Amino acid sequence: MQIIETETTYKSAILNGKGHFGPYGGCYVPEVLMPALEEMAQAFEEIQHDPIFLKEFQDTLNEISGRPTAFTPLPRISKRLGGAMLYMKNEGLNHTGAHKINHCIGQALLAKRLGKQRIIAETGAGQHGYATAAVCARLGLDCTVYMGRKDYERQRPNVYWMELLGSKVVPVDDGSQTLNDAVIAAFKDWVANPESFYLLGSAVGPHPFPAMNTFFQKIVGEEIREQCLNMAGKLPDYCIACVGGGSNAMGIFYNFLDEASVSLIGVEAGGKGTKPGEHASKLKRGVEGIFEGYHSYFLQDGTGNIAATHSVSAGLDYCGVSPILAWLSDEGRIQFENASDEEALNAVQSIAREEGFIIALESAHGFAHAFKLAPTLSKEQVIVINASGRGEKDLFITMRHFQEESLLTYAKHLLNT
Amino acid sequence: MSTPIMSHLVLGYPSLSESILTAEAYIAAGCAILELQIPFSHPTADGPVITQACREAVEKNNISVDDCLGALADIRTRFPEQEIIVMSYLNRVFTYGLPNFCQQLRKLDIRHLIVPDLPVDSPQAVTIQNNGITLVPVLAANVSTERLKKLLDRDFDFYYLMSDFKITGSTFSLHPRLEAVIQQIRATQPAARIGIGFGISTKEHVQLVTSTVDYAIIGSTFIKAKMDGNLGQVMGALTAA
Numbered sequence: 276m277q278i279i280e281t282e283t284t285y286k287s288a289i290l291n292g293k294g295h296f297g298p299y300g301g302c303y304v305p306e307v308l309m310p311a312l313e314e315m316a317q318a319f320e321e322i323q324h325d326p327i328f329l330k331e332f333q334d335t336l337n338e339i340s341g342r343p344t345a346f347t348p349l350p351r352i353s354k355r356l357g358g359a360m361l362y363m364k365n366e367g368l369n370h371t372g373a374h375k376i377n378h379c380i381g382q383a384l385l386a387k388r389l390g391k392q393r394i395i396a397e398t399g400a401g402q403h404g405y406a407t408a409a410v411c412a413r414l415g416l417d418c419t420v421y422m423g424r425k426d427y428e429r430q431r432p433n434v435y436w437m438e439l440l441g442s443k444v445v446p447v448d449d450g451s452q453t454l455n456d457a458v459i460a461a462f463k464d465w466v467a468n469p470e471s472f473y474l475l476g477s478a479v480g481p482h483p484f485p486a487m488n489t490f491f492q493k494i495v496g497e498e499i500r501e502q503c504l505n506m507a508g509k510l511p512d513y514c515i516a517c518v519g520g521g522s523n524a525m526g527i528f529y530n531f532l533d534e535a536s537v538s539l540i541g542v543e544a545g546g547k548g549t550k551p552g553e554h555a556s557k558l559k560r561g562v563e564g565i566f567e568g569y570h571s572y573f574l575q576d577g578t579g580n581i582a583a584t585h586s587v588s589a590g591l592d593y594c595g596v597s598p599i600l601a602w603l604s605d606e607g608r609i610q611f612e613n614a615s616d617e618e619a620l621n622a623v624q625s626i627a628r629e630e631g632f633i634i635a636l637e638s639a640h641g642f643a644h645a646f647k648l649a650p651t652l653s654k655e656q657v658i659v660i661n662a663s664g665r666g667e668k669d670l671f672i673t674m675r676h677f678q679e680e681s682l683l684t685y686a687k688h689l690l691n692t
Numbered sequence: 693m694s695t696p697i698m699s700h701l702v703l704g705y706p707s708l709s710e711s712i713l714t715a716e717a718y719i720a721a722g723c724a725i726l727e728l729q730i731p732f733s734h735p736t737a738d739g740p741v742i743t744q745a746c747r748e749a750v751e752k753n754n755i756s757v758d759d760c761l762g763a764l765a766d767i768r769t770r771f772p773e774q775e776i777i778v779m780s781y782l783n784r785v786f787t788y789g790l791p792n793f794c795q796q797l798r799k800l801d802i803r804h805l806i807v808p809d810l811p812v813d814s815p816q817a818v819t820i821q822n823n824g825i826t827l828v829p830v831l832a833a834n835v836s837t838e839r840l841k842k843l844l845d846r847d848f849d850f851y852y853l854m855s856d857f858k859i860t861g862s863t864f865s866l867h868p869r870l871e872a873v874i875q876q877i878r879a880t881q882p883a884a885r886i887g888i889g890f891g892i893s894t895k896e897h898v899q900l901v902t903s904t905v906d907y908a909i910i911g912s913t914f915i916k917a918k919m920d921g922n923l924g925q926v927m928g929a930l931t932a933a
């Protein structure tokens with residue numbers, strides 16, 4: 276298998292672009308936050324070439340999160356679909372259950388390096404908050420997590436874990452009470468406490484967050500390169516990831532960006548329809564805007580207001596998308612698709628029954644698209660899907676869908692005992 | 693007689709016509725400057741009062757940027773001398789088209805624009821300045837001496853200082869380092885005007901602030917009073933000599 280190097284070096288452009296990705300990215304925040312972001316950007320520049328920091332980062336990933344995570348063939352489902360061979364990168368095996376801990380460890384070590392004592396974070400599905408809470412507990416950092424009220428209710432198990440880990444979880448009653456509102460609440464806390472460290476949960480936000488979280492997540496693609504060569508004897512033909520803000524997608528894609536032979540597909544939440552408020556497909560249906568610190572595509576109402584979003588998966592239920600993905604979409608380097616709530620739920624069930632894994636609803640969007648793509652390809656072709664998280668956190672959502680009666684019986688049992 | 697107050701409101705709250713009436717009441721009370729905010733669905737640096745006003749203007753009244761420009765034209769026609777500063781979050785005016793928006797403001801003889809989430813040296817800020825509108829930097833006590841020096845080399849002539857690290861509508865306090873920021877501005881640009889805002893809610897706050905800078909900026913307190921139906925009373929108390 277010949278590796279084709281293209282002319283463009285997207286990889287270096289992303290890490291060396293000072294937060295500009297084509298026309299996107301930037302650092303659009305109130306002046307009061309500039310000192311904190313400049314300090315963070317400066318530290319990010321330094322650590323990229325600091326062997327001591329990089330070793331500590333890698334050691335911590337290995338020690339507390341069990342990296343490298345498994346690379347798992349999906350033979351039964353591949354056989355049934357009758358086309359390409361499917362593999363999954365099981366980021367759900369990470370400590371706290373998702374890829375989020377990769378950038379949490381990186382950012383928390385950076386916060387420690389800057390002498391910060393207090394961490395602020397937002398969370399949607401609760402996975403980023405849970406990972407942040409765990410890392411803060413280990414490093415002895417004070418941690419406050421903002422979570423939209425709707426997510427607080429629908430991802431209750433993660434709220435409990437965060438609190439058990441000693442974090443303060445603040446439900447946000449503003450707006451649509453989802454991830455977007457949590458991000459805003461976290462920014463407001465930061466404006467009032469600019470000495471705190473905002474540990475942001477995706478490849479979005481003002482510089483340096485998009486590049487920095489990509490840097491901390493790129494380990495995923497690095498491991499896949501080696502594991503895939505060993506197991507499949509070649510590089511992937513396709514890499515697929517779900518896209519909320521874009522951190523797990525950048526994690527799997529980054530390593531392969533400059534190799535044209537590897538097709539990259541991001542899958543957004545198709546939700547329950549194509550009307551505004553029914554989905555969270557920014558790259559397919561959003562428009563250019565500047566919001567929450569960065570220039571990218573956003574779901575808007577046509578007059579510059581931010582629109583409501585919907586997804587069965589809290590982690591994808593967000594109005595914006597990484598400025599890096601916006602640029603790579605315009606460039607045609609990454610293709611974007613979407614999968615509906617229903618397709619994602621079905622994918623959870625297929626992977627459970629046929630391969631023995633309970634995957635997160637977010638990740639299931641990537642699988643759902645892979646199931647459509649695989650039959651159109653030949654047996655020699657390899658698709659790698661990022662299983663960004665495991666599905667235990669979705670217990671009450673998937674159970675309500677698949678076994679509503681048993682859920683209600685269990686709820687009654689809890690009430691009566 | 694004008695009072696050294698820059699009074700703020702959200703256009704379209706509780707309705708477009710009522711916000712125009714409130715602006716007239718501010719003028720009648722002698723407020724030196726009107727700060728008129730274009731409502732946005734997600735005001736990222738505002739507290740609960742202004743957020744609620746924005747939400748009602750956007751969700752209930754569907755206020756567009758053109759509606760706001762219409763209201764501004766209406767006020768301008770009747771009060772040709774009144775100084776008006778417009779405030780907007782970036783996305784609304786960015787999607788409207790910055791050059792076009794700036795031209796419309798200039799036609800209304802409005803010279804200043806506050807965009808809280810736009811660093812005043814970013815590319816869009818340059819577009820705004822190139823279209824004849826002067827941005828008002830919103831600074832806090834943590835602006836570094838070097839950063840402020842850089843800003844003072846540019847063409848700004850009005851500085852908005854945050855009283856402390858907080859969002860709008862919080863309890864009032866004055867950060868001790870603001871004094872140094874004010875001195876640095878005065879030393880380099882003696883003619884520049886300075887206002888302090890965020891949390892100002894009593895006559896004592898107004899007096900304290902205007903003893904060192906040109907204007908006390910009041911938003912949430914007036915909007916809350918409007919919500920509670922006692923704007924006249926609150927305004928009387930804050931603007932009385």
Ligand SMILES: Cc1ncc(COP(=O)(O)O)c(C=O)c1O
Pocket residue numbers: 373374399400401402403476477478517518519520521522523524589590591635637638663664665
């Ligand atoms: C398991 C999982 N996958 C994906 C996402 C989406 O985020 P991103 O697009 O940044 O990977 C989340 C977010 O909460 C998540 O928990």
